[in-house]
Amino acid sequence: MREIVIISGKGGTGKTSITASFAYLGGKDVIVADCDVDAADMHLLMQPDLAGSKDFYSGLLAEINQAKCIKCGKCSQVCRWDAIPVIDNRYVVQPLDCEGCGYCALVCPRDAISMNEQNVGKWFLSNVKTGTKMVHAKLEIGAENSGKLVAKVKNEAKILAEKDGKVIVIVDGSPGIGCPVVSSLSGASYVVLVTEPSVSGIHDLKRVYELVKKFGIKAGCIINKADINSDKTKEIHKFLKEEKLELINEIPYDENFTKAMTMGKTIVEFDNGNIKQILEDSWKIIREV
Amino acid sequence: MKIAIASGKGGTGKTTVSTNLTSLIAESNNVVLTDLDVEEPNSGLFISGKTLHEEDKFKMIPEWKKDECILCGSCRKVCNFNAVMKLGEMIMVFPELCHGCYACSELCPTKSLPMIPKKMGELKHYKSGNLDFVESKLIIGEEQAVPLIKQTIDYVDENFQKNIIKIFDAPPGTFCPVIEATKDADLILLVTEPTPFGLHDLILAIDTMKELKKEMVVIINRFGIGDANVEKYCEEHDIPIIAEIPNMRKIAEIYSEGNLIYTRIPEVRTQLENIISFISKYQQENVL
Numbered sequence: 176m177r178e179i180v181i182i183s184g185k186g187g188t189g190k191t192s193i194t195a196s197f198a199y200l201g202g203k204d205v206i207v208a209d210c211d212v213d214a215a216d217m218h219l220l221m222q223p224d225l226a227g228s229k230d231f232y233s234g235l236l237a238e239i240n241q242a243k244c245i246k247c248g249k250c251s252q253v254c255r256w257d258a259i260p261v262i263d264n265r266y267v268v269q270p271l272d273c274e275g276c277g278y279c280a281l282v283c284p285r286d287a288i289s290m291n292e293q294n295v296g297k298w299f300l301s302n303v304k305t306g307t308k309m310v311h312a313k314l315e316i317g318a319e320n321s322g323k324l325v326a327k328v329k330n331e332a333k334i335l336a337e338k339d340g341k342v343i344v345i346v347d348g349s350p351g352i353g354c355p356v357v358s359s360l361s362g363a364s365y366v367v368l369v370t371e372p373s374v375s376g377i378h379d380l381k382r383v384y385e386l387v388k389k390f391g392i393k394a395g396c397i398i399n400k401a402d403i404n405s406d407k408t409k410e411i412h413k414f415l416k417e418e419k420l421e422l423i424n425e426i427p428y429d430e431n432f433t434k435a436m437t438m439g440k441t442i443v444e445f446d447n448g449n450i451k452q453i454l455e456d457s458w459k460i461i462r463e464v
Numbered sequence: 465m466k467i468a469i470a471s472g473k474g475g476t477g478k479t480t481v482s483t484n485l486t487s488l489i490a491e492s493n494n495v496v497l498t499d500l501d502v503e504e505p506n507s508g509l510f511i512s513g514k515t516l517h518e519e520d521k522f523k524m525i526p527e528w529k530k531d532e533c534i535l536c537g538s539c540r541k542v543c544n545f546n547a548v549m550k551l552g553e554m555i556m557v558f559p560e561l562c563h564g565c566y567a568c569s570e571l572c573p574t575k576s577l578p579m580i581p582k583k584m585g586e587l588k589h590y591k592s593g594n595l596d597f598v599e600s601k602l603i604i605g606e607e608q609a610v611p612l613i614k615q616t617i618d619y620v621d622e623n624f625q626k627n628i629i630k631i632f633d634a635p636p637g638t639f640c641p642v643i644e645a646t647k648d649a650d651l652i653l654l655v656t657e658p659t660p661f662g663l664h665d666l667i668l669a670i671d672t673m674k675e676l677k678k679e680m681v682v683i684i685n686r687f688g689i690g691d692a693n694v695e696k697y698c699e700e701h702d703i704p705i706i707a708e709i710p711n712m713r714k715i716a717e718i719y720s721e722g723n724l725i726y727t728r729i730p731e732v733r734t735q736l737e738n739i740i741s742f743i744s745k746y747q748q749e750n751v752l
Contacts, residue, residue: 187475
């Protein structure tokens, strides 16, 4: 079983639209995992039925038992996040600031602070329109640990793939280079980098590829909106050559991506011409890697 | 006055709005632009200026001193992030897992885990006319953006007066880095695009900002593409739309070169002027 992770560094390069197209083309042979948990959008194109849902617990939050508290202020003093201010003459934990380190609970002389696991969201195991299953998640507002939720989603997708005898897990990764992306990359067999020929697209591609290199994972690149700036596209070619990275394909700027999206469709369901052909060719390459 | 530019979905035009908006403000007033998307900072690609200041930014992590250590293992027990391990007769620290809470260090009976600085990123401060530009870049492999975002905001607080307009380009998403980047802001500008993805992630961002009790307004980028559901949602939820930047291939082309857009496309300048007049009115009404 292989795990193909699609990432982009920069947002808005078309990563999710392209990932959903591969999920569509992969059909019953693949399991789909939406690991862009901060802004999970793939369900808008895959129409999951939310058949199975489970609570996700992660991260600790300090809670002060006011009946036991003697207001010594030690908790507040040791907190590096200033998460325990005095409000109305009481020490009160600010949930959005609490990092869950538990130092306050350790120094409390009256054992008045407990560290409790938080129900930070839900993860779903859904049937989707392509006749397969998709693992996805929704975090509560302000919840932390999206990295852990990414790991959970990926892990459940792998278990499912093994159980159902599927050969490929397609993962929609997160933007950036921080903890959710690190979680998305860990254990990947192949990484598809979706970029665009702009100064920021190239800048972010280079940074995220540095991260991919640290993991030693084989990667290829898709240049979306390739005809927006031919000089920048050439610059990407040069970079790919230097890094010995495979250029999987180039996709021209096309507003049909948006039109398909407004109808809840992947671009390969909507477009019958050039774009569909390019994505089919790309999927063949990726599938065979 | 502090204004954060956020979006939920990535690639909706946060950087386009923040760089063009601050450059236009700087034609007549002092303004500070800070790029808090420390994982992938892009604003600097559109603004050139003279470097005023550069510094490395550090987070504090424990370092094991074996001489006095009695291998009691209390450091391992107090760490909620598994960043300190006891392996045989050795204590190992995993810096990328450490959140810097100091518990292991300060609770160590023999003071064998002093906190030492570890570089996590770089801050740069440029000046171009009336525009001060501050950006921080996270070292690749470093997983936690929040401490660097916090230190970058601290730098801006220390170096600029309160009444100067400060624009913060926030990271995408709705979780910890975004909360850190927006929690001090007086006003949030949410940049979205009129598409199902744009709307879905805009709603997440709106709900997050409501949780933080923030005032917010919406800017629609690529206006004219997609559908009318973003406008409908904003109207139903009483969130003002203060600008609509048109969908034009030409804008994408100018952006791709790293150039400012409002100097070449008058419609964009008009929309930015709408944002500026909204900001001035808001600043006066709220005495910021």
